Amino acid sequence: MTGLNGKYEIIKDENVMEYYKAVGIPDAFIDKVGTSPPSLEITISGNSVNIKDIKDTTVELGKEFEDKTPMGGVAKCVATLEGNKLTITRIHDGKKGGHSYEQNDEGIVVTLTFEGSPVICKRYYKRV
Incomplete structure (x- = not known):
């Protein structure tokens, strides 16, 4: 079992709107989706990872999967776990990006990056 497993509520965001615009x-x-999902739940069991936020996604560590982008495109993704950091690497339209979920003393920091964007988005969640 990983320390990432659990339910979380949003504490604060950094650069969410700026990130969305930059990408x-x-x-x-x-405006429709707002800034962040108010809650997050992560369950990791063996090689299976389930993330519940805006949607409910289950993937297998190390195996490529497809994920729909907010605008209806498809990104090729791979999830990896190193210690208490889950990283989902995404390639969409030839550009690399990703989401990382990293445990800290208060809960989890979710970091969003996208190649070509100078803006990095962070979402801070506390464990509930």
Whole structure:
């Protein structure tokens, strides 16, 4: 069992709107989805990873999977786990990005990056 397993609630965001704009998500979509999901749940068991936030996603560590982007495209992704850091590497339209979920003393920090964007987004969650 990993220390990432658990339920979390959002504490604060950094650069969410700026990140969405920098990666080309239209304002109308940003307004519709808001800044962040209010809760997050992660369950890791063996090689299976389940993440519940805006959607419910289950993947297998180290195996490529497809994930729909907010604008309806498809990203090729791979999830890896190193210690208490889960990283999902994404390739969409030839650009690399990713989401990392890293445990800290208060809960989890989720970091979003995308190649070509100078903006890094962070979401801070506390364990509940």
